[in-house]
Amino acid sequence: MPEAEFIARLRDMATHPAARGLLDDAAVLGDLVLTHDMIVEGVHYLPTDPPADVAWKLVAVNLSDLAAKGATPEGALLGFPLREPAWDKAFAEGLAEVLRHFGLPLLGGDTVAAPEKAPRMIGLTAIGRSQHAPDRRGAKAGDDLWLVGRIGDAGAGLAVALEKDGIVQRWQDASPRLTEAYRRPRPLLAEGQAIAPLVHAMADVSDGLMIDARRIADASGVAVSIDLHAVPRSPELSAFDGDDRIAVIEAITAGDDYALIFAASALAAPKIDALDIGAVRIGRFTGGSGIALYDGDGDDVPIPAVLGFEH
């Protein structure tokens, strides 16, 4: 895997403690939280997606990283390749909208000329501050695994977006909230800020609940198990995809949720419940390594071959 080799090489360079071994959602330098995410045309968004939605997603995915560190956003820098005036203009309008929505100041960045027809690669750096930035590496055996936010809606929304000209009735009946979840994810900033002081580890769910839970476990040197019956699914998702085990597995292996998952001791549970932000316990961290699934009765469930979106 040449990509793994490249990333391993970067990890060798990233010896500063603020880099957190490149294992976390963001760099944490004192009280500063810094993240940089790129989105690539044809990889992270569909070429047919409305440009304003692309701008939304670019900002939201970066803010979700800040949310996972409990940070208050302070500003952003944009890296944008200019290529097609009408598209670029619509992107700028969408960017203005999403920055206004989240009260995020645009502080700087770079616009560059791009060769005609070159797939766009758009970057955003988001800067925030956090007094308690939880590490991805802090989960302990005995901790509960918690989730706040919706799981699977965005994955279903992507399926609907890809198949919108299909003739199958259930695609046509799908709630617009599913495609909305895919195109305009909501970073859980207030939730992240409230949770951060109470937890041992936190991360956002960007590539799929299973893979991101496993990354916390791997980074922390523990194992994680998830109770399939405890994973909440929205009414819109149930209506679209049913509630059988295949549908649940689909939801927990789909990407783009931008929910938050975190590890906390049993002692913290009353305080987390008292926040009243819809956080639910969906599993546990234990000694060992790897990930396990079980259903409500405690029976093991086979692990799917693909845990989520690997990149």
Place this chain on the structure above:
Amino acid sequence: MPEAEFIARLRDMATHPAARGLLDDAAVLGDLVLTHDMIVEGVHYLPTDPPADVAWKLVAVNLSDLAAKGATPEGALLGFPLREPAWDKAFAEGLAEVLRHFGLPLLGGDTVAAPEKAPRMIGLTAIGRSQHAPDRRGAKAGDDLWLVGRIGDAGAGLAVALEKDGIVQRWQDASPRLTEAYRRPRPLLAEGQAIAPLVHAMADVSDGLMIDARRIADASGVAVSIDLHAVPRSPELSAFDGDDRIAVIEAITAGDDYALIFAASALAAPKIDALDIGAVRIGRFTGGSGIALYDGDGDDVPIPAVLGFEH
């Protein structure tokens, strides 16, 4: 000009004081200095440039922005599209080398999959701290225009790199220091830190001495004039390109120098000279607007049609 419209739209969004109206080399948020530059294959570097030189340039152009704000670098975030294992590996080796050279910690970033043959768009965010970050907008009528660093070497180096298979003897005789200046520019960090507390305005010369001097003047609401005879040119550049007026105009309109220019009052001159960093006075800011050139005898010199690299 659709690009100008896009940038105007971004300026409308960038109302936070830290953005400095997007007129400066970097954002300045308290003592934090933040910059993000992208480089695009086929636009900012030649597809045949060695990947390690591309990594060098990416880091150097960002550090040059920090230098212009008198900042001490604290770290960087990389946005990198993975496309071709051998190239990517060589880039990583070069990145390790340049980060080590400048003592710059890699703090984070993002690696993304890129479609095959998509031109690479690589981003870097650099973060630094400065107690005295000069603005580009602070030049006053009566200030001297100063330069530190070499002008024109990189432009000549690019010409040599593009023509290396040519049969003209003078290309073959060109000093390797010229192509080195193009491929491995040296950001003037120590110089910028020393100068910053003494000046009214400072910027790096990335797109050409004339255009960048004019940008200081425009941003500050004053005019600038440059004495052609006062602009120092290296012995290597003189040997390559001669010393006539055409050669001097070429030098001051070529990009990629990563020198520093700054505005300072006459009272600051002894302190600047005492720094002994090779800073020289090359012109003056006056009331009015625009840019003028004159030679040592005070005669006006016609302004070239193209002042530098517009992007």
